[in-house]
Amino acid sequence: xxxxxxxxxxxxxxxxxxxxxxxxxxxxxxxxxxxxxxxxxxxxxxxxxxxxxxxxxxxxxxxxxxxxxxxxxxxxxxxxx
Numbered sequence: 641x642x643x644x645x646x647x648x649x650x651x652x653x654x655x656x657x658x659x660x661x662x663x664x665x666x667x668x669x670x671x672x673x674x675x676x677x678x679x680x681x682x683x684x685x686x687x688x689x690x691x692x693x694x695x696x697x698x699x700x701x702x703x704x705x706x707x708x709x710x711x712x713x714x715x716x717x718x719x720x721x
Contacts, residue, residue: 656710663703670696 673696676689 656714659703659707659710663700663707666696666700666703670700 670693673689673693677686677693680686680689
């Protein structure tokens with residue numbers, strides 16, 4: 641029971657690291673979807689990989705936007721909206 645910290649106790653670095661972990665996971669999934677498109681032999685599987693790629697790109701854009709916002713908030717004197 642000694643290690644029961646919350647995200648608020650861990651500070652902004654925990655959230656920062658979580659965003660980058662999410663980014664890495666999405667980038668890996670995106671790479672796999674692109675490989676399935678490139679090297680797939682089944683037309684249905686290739687089409688599914690294209691749909692997955694489109695969804696993953698939207699998620700990646702969202703995560704990168706959150707990372708940029710977090711980078712701004714980490715700067716001294718940053719404004720709070």
